[in-house]
Amino acid sequence: MTLRTGVWHGAGTATYGAHMTVIEVAGAHKSYRRRGKAPEKALDGLDLVVATGGVHGFLGPNGSGKTTTIRILLGLVRADAGELRLLGQPVPQALPQVIGGVGALVETPLFFPAFSGRLNLRLLADTAGVTATRVEECLELVGLRDRADDRFRGYSLGMKQRLGIAAALLKSPRLLVLDEPSNGLDPAGIREVRELVRRLGSDGSTTVFLSSHLLAEIEQVRDAVSILARGRCVATGPVSQVLAGGAAGDLRVRVPDQRRAAHALTAAGFTVSEVDGALQVHGADDPADVVRALVAQDLYLTELSPVTADLESVFLDLTRQQP
Amino acid sequence: MTTDLAPPTGPYGAAAASRRPSLARAEVRRITSRRFVRVLLLVALAGYALFVGIAAATEFGRTTPDQVAAAEGRLDEAVAQQERARQLCLADPGRPRDVPPEQVCGPETPAGAFRVSDFLDRQPFVLADQLPDGAAGAAGVTAVLAFLLGATYVGAEWSSRAMVALLFWEPRRVRVMAVKLGVLVAGAALLAVVAQLLWWGTAAVMASRLGTTGPLPSGFYPDLLGRQGRAVVLTVLTSLLGFGLSNLVRNTGAALGVGFLWLAFVENVVRSLRPSWQQWLLSDNAAALMSDGAYRIQLPDSGGGRGRELALSNLHGGLVLGGVAAVIVGVGVLLFARRDLH
Known part of the structure; x- marks a missing residue:
């Protein structure tokens, strides 16, 4: 996950837009x-x-x-x-x-x-x-x-x-x-x-x-x-922006054979973890890439949905990522 | 929580303050609200009343002419007895002849070697003698009290960390310390003045009821006022020493421990190992500040001779105590101004 530091200070000014x-x-x-x-x-x-x-x-x-x-x-x-x-x-x-x-x-x-x-x-x-x-x-x-x-x-x-x-x-x-x-x-x-x-x-x-x-x-x-x-x-x-950034690219995936699916996605270069009985694919810019990787291995989806991050997961992800 | 919380209603920021801000007022309220301070002053007052009461009941009292005559008779008898003993010694054939007789049998008893008052069961309270002596005693007591007050004043702020909280309201650290020191100096001076006035009033009452208020020697009042003024200076300086020490170690108990160790151990070690350094010791300089005329220290001679005498003036005593207080307080304030606070 990549969240740019300072969502609001892109302009490098001392104000948030019109706000002091x-x-x-x-x-x-x-x-x-x-x-x-x-x-x-x-x-x-x-x-x-x-x-x-x-x-x-x-x-x-x-x-x-x-x-x-x-x-x-x-x-x-x-x-x-x-x-x-x-x-x-x-x-x-x-x-x-x-x-x-x-x-x-x-x-x-x-x-x-x-x-x-x-x-x-x-x-x-x-x-x-x-x-x-x-x-x-x-x-x-x-x-x-x-x-x-x-x-x-x-x-x-x-x-x-x-x-x-x-x-x-x-x-x-x-x-x-x-x-x-x-x-x-x-x-x-x-x-x-x-x-x-x-x-x-x-x-x-x-x-x-x-x-x-x-x-x-x-x-x-x-x-x-x-x-x-x-x-x-x-x-x-704003919290909505931070949460959106935290969820960017994360997809929830369900297939009948999750073990094979995890191998296939990993082989295709995705980072995969298992969350609540489903696979969570991190950093997928385009869901079509995920579908393509699975179909190539004769694995057919029963669920593909974007993950909405909560503050806790964003927080844990961000603080864990730091060197 | 039992009540609904509601946000404050304006005005906000500086507008919310409709009184003149006063750090000094807060400090005066803080120090006078301390239970330790109140108890300390009450105990001191009770101790003073007890001391005066016992002295009035057992030491002092007006004498009748018969009692004075009897005391004079006992004085004459004591002088005569001492002289008889000296004559017997001089007549002793076994007395060593190569040593001067004065060294063996002592000198002739001089006139005034004894005082009539020494032979009275209860002496009259003589204002001319007791008032200056008592003023010096009161100075000693207020000096110790002021040291305790100074130490606990800032020590309690460090141990409760209220010192840090205060900086959320007044971030100028040097100003915070300056106000605290100002309040302490004023409080210590007030303590010393009240103690001296209290003693003066007590002495006047005791002299009028248990002795005599006169005659007073010439220059009595200037000398007395000078001594009382030095008592105020001593009290202020010891309060600063207590404050400075406690501010450095940031704990009242540790400051008192260091003070006790210094006076009871370090100074005595210095006296025995380096007698000439006595002129820089705190207790000697406190005595020098309060002494009438020069305070004399007898230094032993390393060759076994009579040694020499060091005379410390009031000014010397004041400058040394003041210098030490300035260094201790100054270093503490400097560290407070520069250090990170957690």
């Missing part, structure tokens, strides 16, 4: 030095563009560089090379000017364990000049108002995560960065966060950049998606 962008990353490299070992490459020439509005899924297996990308964008980690822009401004240089429009929850929420949820939010609110009313709104928003005076250390994992989301929302951000926001949430909590993300993404003012290794989480809320593998963006664009 909230995140632009070009050629980002980052290696972590490790004592006594070779440096670990976290980002290897990452290119990424996130357009304004909607929910942009940021998908990749653990260790693919998602959190590093977010940390670099938020100024916690310095890139070795590359250009990055947040809300149209270069970062980290202009981060102080744009940070007021960015809310973030990166991995686990970081709060004082001995302080109450409310006090933790008020400390952050003081820093940004956010009103106490807004703090209460956000607590209400995540369903923590009744437990707001309990200590953070006594919260369940899900409550901690919700407080982290409340903190990210305090600034009413134009860009909301959520890194694995469903960590620790129960199924009901996951569903409600998904609803929140969906609504935020559709309110016309907020762009949600949702990073996750959970395909289901991304699949249900995303408008666009970028897939990372080994520090590189291996696919990006």
